[in-house]
Amino acid sequence: xxxxxxxxxxxxxxxxxxxxxxxxxxxxxxxxxxxxxxxxxxxxxxxxxxxxxxxxxxxxxxxxxxxxxxxxxxxxxxxxxxxxxxxxxxxxxxxxxxxxxxxxxxxxxxxxxxxxxxxxxxxxxxxxxxxxxxxxxxxxxxxxxxxxxxxxxxxxxxxxxxxxxxxxxxxxxxxxxxxxxxxxxxxxxxxxxxxxxxxxxxxxxxxxxxxxxxxxxxxxxxxxxxxxxxxxxxxxxxxxxxxxxxxxxxxxxxxxxxxxxxxxxxxxxxxxxxxxxxxxxxxxxxxxxxxxxxxxxxxxxxxxxxxxxxxx
Amino acid sequence: xxxxxxxxxxxxxxxxxxxxxxxxxxxxxxxxxxxxxxxxxxxxxxxxxxxxxxxxxxxxxxxxxxxxxxxxxxxxxxxxxxxxxxxxxxxxxxxxxxxxxxxxxxxxxxxxxxxxxxxxxxxxxxxxxxxxxxxxxxxxxxxxxxxxxxxxxxxxxxxxx
Numbered sequence: 001x002x003x004x005x006x007x008x009x010x011x012x013x014x015x016x017x018x019x020x021x022x023x024x025x026x027x028x029x030x031x032x033x034x035x036x037x038x039x040x041x042x043x044x045x046x047x048x049x050x051x052x053x054x055x056x057x058x059x060x061x062x063x064x065x066x067x068x069x070x071x072x073x074x075x076x077x078x079x080x081x082x083x084x085x086x087x088x089x090x091x092x093x094x095x096x097x098x099x100x101x102x103x104x105x106x107x108x109x110x111x112x113x114x115x116x117x118x119x120x121x122x123x124x125x126x127x128x129x130x131x132x133x134x135x136x137x138x139x140x141x142x143x144x145x146x147x148x149x150x151x152x153x154x155x156x157x158x159x160x161x162x163x164x165x166x167x168x169x170x171x172x173x174x175x176x177x178x179x180x181x182x183x184x185x186x187x188x189x190x191x192x193x194x195x196x197x198x199x200x201x202x203x204x205x206x207x208x209x210x211x212x213x214x215x216x217x218x219x220x221x222x223x224x225x226x227x228x229x230x231x232x233x234x235x236x237x238x239x240x241x242x243x244x245x246x247x248x249x250x251x252x253x254x255x256x257x258x259x260x261x262x263x264x265x266x267x268x269x270x271x272x273x274x275x276x277x278x279x280x281x282x283x284x285x286x287x288x289x290x291x292x293x294x295x296x297x298x299x300x301x302x303x304x305x306x307x308x309x310x311x312x
Numbered sequence: 313x314x315x316x317x318x319x320x321x322x323x324x325x326x327x328x329x330x331x332x333x334x335x336x337x338x339x340x341x342x343x344x345x346x347x348x349x350x351x352x353x354x355x356x357x358x359x360x361x362x363x364x365x366x367x368x369x370x371x372x373x374x375x376x377x378x379x380x381x382x383x384x385x386x387x388x389x390x391x392x393x394x395x396x397x398x399x400x401x402x403x404x405x406x407x408x409x410x411x412x413x414x415x416x417x418x419x420x421x422x423x424x425x426x427x428x429x430x431x432x433x434x435x436x437x438x439x440x441x442x443x444x445x446x447x448x449x450x451x452x453x454x455x456x457x458x459x460x461x462x463x464x465x466x467x468x469x470x471x472x473x
Contacts, residue, residue, distance in 0.1 A: 059424070065371075066425045066432035073369030074435070080370065109370060116371040119394050 037233055053157060056145035058120040064144075065120075068112040075261045076210070077312065078109035082268035083117045091158040091201045092271065095192055097184045097295060098167035098174040099211025101242060102132075102253045106208040109264045110165070111144065123162035127154060129171055131234055151191065158199040165206070168192045174211075175220045175240035175253070181212030182303040184295045190284045193274070193291075197282065202271040207295050209266075209302040213309050214259030215244035221251075263312025265305070267298055313433035314419040317444035321452045323459045325404045325412045329385030331455055332402050335362055341454050343446035344439075346372050358382040361393065366443060368436050374398075397421050414451065416444050 072078040086092060099106055107126065114124055127149040132138055145162075147153045149170070157164045167173065168186040176185055184207075196203050221239035230236040244250040244257035272291075274282050306312055321328055331337050333356055338348035347365040354360050358379055365374040375395015382388055389401040403415040418440065422429045 062422065063424045066422050067428040069369055069371055070428060070432050070435065078370030112371050116373045117365065119375055121394060
């Protein structure tokens with residue numbers, strides 16, 4: 001479930017239009033392969049559900065919490081600290097680092113923790129990559145409150161007073177190589193800061209460790225993705241390659257994989273009121289650097305606690 | 313799933329009751345409990361509501377509960393309003409002079425969760441019942457300590473007088 005940043009949606013959508021035009025100018029008679037790819041891309045686009053916040057279904061979530069609890073407790077031995085740092089009510093932007101390829105164990109552990117701590121009655125949405133939501137098997141994610149990553153959806157969710165979880169690093173960060181597992185990497189995406197300022201909501205950093213140990217992630221495959229035009233067609237900047245169960249070599253991670261039972265630890269940091277801390281007109285770069293430093297320090301501390309990979 | 317724990321406390325029921333009915337003292341002896349707050353303006357008695365959480369596995373579960381039975385110093389029962397479905401009871405009975413048998417019962421589950429709910433309840437049971445046993449041991453220690461100090465205070469006063 002590679003989730004995506006906010007601002008990149010608009011930027012990349014812009015790119016899609018521009019590059020489509022460029023392609024049609026250059027290639028008047030597209031090859032069969034590119035026609036098929038286009039067709040698949042259009043199908044995928046069509047499947048992306050309209051953001052309907054009403055699709056979140058508290059009863060559905062509640063009935064699935066035991067399954068999530070079993071997964072989080074037995075498989076991942078999840079531990080979530082500092083949930084009390086999240087304001088008890090009102091809109092809040094939860095900003096997390098993202099790990100574990102498309103299986104994203106950190107999201108499972110955190111969603112469970114949030115829903116049991118605050119109750120399923122508190123509206124809680126998560127932004128996800130378009131492709132994730134268009135997969136037929138993952139339709140039920142919408143009932144969990146997962147909506148396609150776009151500035152409009154994010155704004156709408158916060159306007160209703162909900163808590164919103166974003167992973168600015170998105171597909172870029174989630175597929176980073178395993179040797180960069182203890183590194184926060186948002187790819188300089190700052191849309192989430194703009195969003196927090198526009199909506200005047202606090203940011204709560206959510207730092208997790210362990211996800212990148214659920215498989216051996218080798219490369220993001222950015223060049224491969226570019227060569228295959230996946231970036232233009234599907235908003236996919238990466239075509240990751242990893243060693244994962246049960247596939248062995250796993251290219252793309254589109255069918256997911258069996259994650260290793262790595263221990264997941266998540267730490268929620270105190271809420272940051274951007275204007276109180278950075279003045280009435282905060283500088284985006286300053287806020288970004290501050291947040292990254294804060295999250296990186298926390299991740300380093302969490303990494304120092306770990307004795308062994310996977311076992312934690 | 314229903315779990316229970318029992319303990320004999322060397323103190324009269326009233327002394328135990330004063331501790332278990334006071335929401336401010338819950339965190340001092342309840343094992344696994346991470347939050348116990350009064351919700352609303354009615355802190356003790358029938359209809360009092362608390363927001364409580366306790367840690368089981370990788371989640372803090374609980375929610376809003378309401379006291380539905382309050383007979384001092386014998387029975388206090390609660391039921392969940394939101395969150396985890398639960399029904400709990402403190403049962404205090406005299407067990408000879410100056411002794412009280414304390415029983416803490418808890419029935420919990422997630423209605424409608426089907427097979428995974430059934431499995432999760434059973435896997436959580438040893439953890440939950442461990443928390444109950446430990447809570448009662450801590451309660452016993454707390455109440456008996458207070459009794460001891462009260463008696464010592466009486467002796468001191470007698471000596472001084």
